[in-house]
Amino acid sequence: MRTFSLLKGMPVFTISGERIGTVHDLSISESGQVIGLVIHQQALFKRAFHLQLTDITSYGQDGIVIKLKDSAAKKMPEDTLCFTKDELLGRMLFSEMGEELGLLQDVYFKEKMGTIIAYETTDGFFSESTVIQSKQPPTFGKDTIIVSVYEQ
Template sequence: MRRAQDIMGLPVIEIEAGKQVGTAKDFLIDRDWNLQGVLLESKHWFASPRYVAWDDIVSIGADAVTIGNEEAVRSWDDESDTFGLLNGNFKLKGMPVITVNGDQLGLVEDVYFGEKMDKKIVGYELSGGFISDIKEGRKWLPSPESATIGEDAVIVPVGCVAQDTPSFHEIG
């Protein structure tokens, strides 16, 4: 299992020519909680955003994200049905996670995905705020069967409970 933020800042290398095509800046996520791609850091202020679709990623290692060739790099429209974890007009980080009955579980701090390059997000790291994070640590919310990403909050079923963050080998 990998945390999304552990990937940010890694170089994106195309293996056909061994050329770096960018740096991982953010993850693109759809409303069904599937990873759709990796947004690349722009080298120029006015350059249009670029991304690599999740299906075009060969591997995500400890030191780099690899893709087949430079043709995998595409333009990204910020108004599309995807949104960023950290950046963009609509971002997931910092959104409150609230149960249907109105209990706030925390704020989205990070997402976790499986080691086998699965698109599905398997869980969320939640923050209770700076002081709570220091005193109690962040919480882990396994991905519920259904969750709604709204304009101002993520809505989850009533039975969802944030737990202490497990170690990676406990998650899967």
């Protein structure tokens, strides 16, 4: 299980040892699955590309290793949202019963499958965070995210 906050800024290496960039964002499908990472490449001008979860060999404490031997840029799939770019981070979470759960601060997901299993929320800058577990995929609205917090 991983959180986005632990991955953000982590270096990404190919299996042959070439550093290709750092994790910048998390891409999530409209159905609520984490499908990949957005990587910023080290270059004169920052370039970003999409890395699918299936391309990742291992998640280490200090870096991520991928299967690809070259760092060919891949475009972001069209039906995805990004955790920070599309402002999911900081969006209000509600239960399907209309209960306000707090502002989204982080997501917990299974690395291999991409399944989001919990959300970290906060009520504000100086309040403690709360981890909310969910077994169902979220619904992304324009202003809020609806999650199932009840057994089904």
